[in-house]
Amino acid sequence: MKVLDGKGLAEIIKQEIAEKVAEIKARNGNVPHLAAVLVGDDPASQSYIRNKVRSCDQCGFESTLIKKDDSITEEELLEIVHDLNTTEDIDGFIVQLPLPAHIDEQRITLAIDPEKDVDGFHPVNFGKMAQGLPSFLPATPMGILEMLKRYEIETSGAHCVVVGRSNIVGTPISILLSRKASPGNCTVTLTHSRTRDLAKEIARADIVIAAIGIPNFISGDMVKPGATVIDVGINRVEDASRKRGYRLVGDVDFESVSKVAGYLTPVPGGVGPMTVTSLMLNTLEASAK
Numbered sequence: 001m002k003v004l005d006g007k008g009l010a011e012i013i014k015q016e017i018a019e020k021v022a023e024i025k026a027r028n029g030n031v032p033h034l035a036a037v038l039v040g041d042d043p044a045s046q047s048y049i050r051n052k053v054r055s056c057d058q059c060g061f062e063s064t065l066i067k068k069d070d071s072i073t074e075e076e077l078l079e080i081v082h083d084l085n086t087t088e089d090i091d092g093f094i095v096q097l098p099l100p101a102h103i104d105e106q107r108i109t110l111a112i113d114p115e116k117d118v119d120g121f122h123p124v125n126f127g128k129m130a131q132g133l134p135s136f137l138p139a140t141p142m143g144i145l146e147m148l149k150r151y152e153i154e155t156s157g158a159h160c161v162v163v164g165r166s167n168i169v170g171t172p173i174s175i176l177l178s179r180k181a182s183p184g185n186c187t188v189t190l191t192h193s194r195t196r197d198l199a200k201e202i203a204r205a206d207i208v209i210a211a212i213g214i215p216n217f218i219s220g221d222m223v224k225p226g227a228t229v230i231d232v233g234i235n236r237v238e239d240a241s242r243k244r245g246y247r248l249v250g251d252v253d254f255e256s257v258s259k260v261a262g263y264l265t266p267v268p269g270g271v272g273p274m275t276v277t278s279l280m281l282n283t284l285e286a287s288a289k
């Protein structure tokens with residue numbers, strides 16, 4: 001079994017981006033600029049945002065972090081989105097999800113200018129993606145594609161089983177891997193909580209994408225020998241032996257699956273760092289427009 005080292009790969013890609021940025025800066029003085037809006041004090045969101053800001057520094061980007069208390073109203077947040085849409089100096093921006101319950105996430109996402117939507121969450125970008133038109137791809141699926149490509153994992157004709165149908169991972173990756181493209185040309189089965197005999201579906205997969213948010217849900221006895229297993233889950237489970245009181249585990253039981261799979265992503269250090277790298281690539285692209 002080979003571990004798919006997302007952390008190492010992400011460092012290589014960020015280095016490549018930094019070189020391009022230095023070149024662009026020398027040529028015309030332009031520096032990509034990403035803004036991020038963080039509402040409230042969700043510890044996981046704070047940690048993701050820290051990683052995104054740090055990655056901007058590594059890539060030579062400018063970054064602006066707008067932090068707001070979770071008492072912010074929907075109208076106030078919409079005002080911030082409108083400001084970012086019209087601030088020329090900002091190439092792209094994200095509003096970190098989840099938002100507090102009193103704010104309609106869909107309304108916020110719809111208010112983002114699709115040309116600055118480097119998360120690829122706006123329906124205009126989602127629709128373009130579904131039709132194979134140039135668009136900002138959502139960061140996690142884009143990171144998975146990049147990982148499959150760089151590790152030269154054959155996808156054409158492979159049977160891919162996606163577990164989870166979220167708008168930001170399961171549904172878009174199922175569309176992207178079924179496209180006539182490389183990576184792509186998979187036969188895709190999109191499974192979810194109502195799928196009958198999920199274990200039987202997973203057992204048929206050459207490639208498993210686990211994105212359901214349940215710790216250690218997929219075990220070695222469910223996986224076909226030699227399969228590629230991509231673990232998108234980042235779950236905090238209590239662990240009194242750790243200083244911070246928890247540890248991160250994926251949706252895949254690494255211990256048992258590592259004995260059966262051909263390729264496997266670790267958590268942490270697998271898909272997570274690739275997701276941030278994709279956001280950087282989208283921001284670089286936005287700055288070139």
Ligand code: GUN
Pocket residue numbers: 094095096097098119139140275
């Ligand atoms: N919350 C979890 N993942 C993401 C992401 O990729 N983008 C945003 N904006 N929020 C998230």
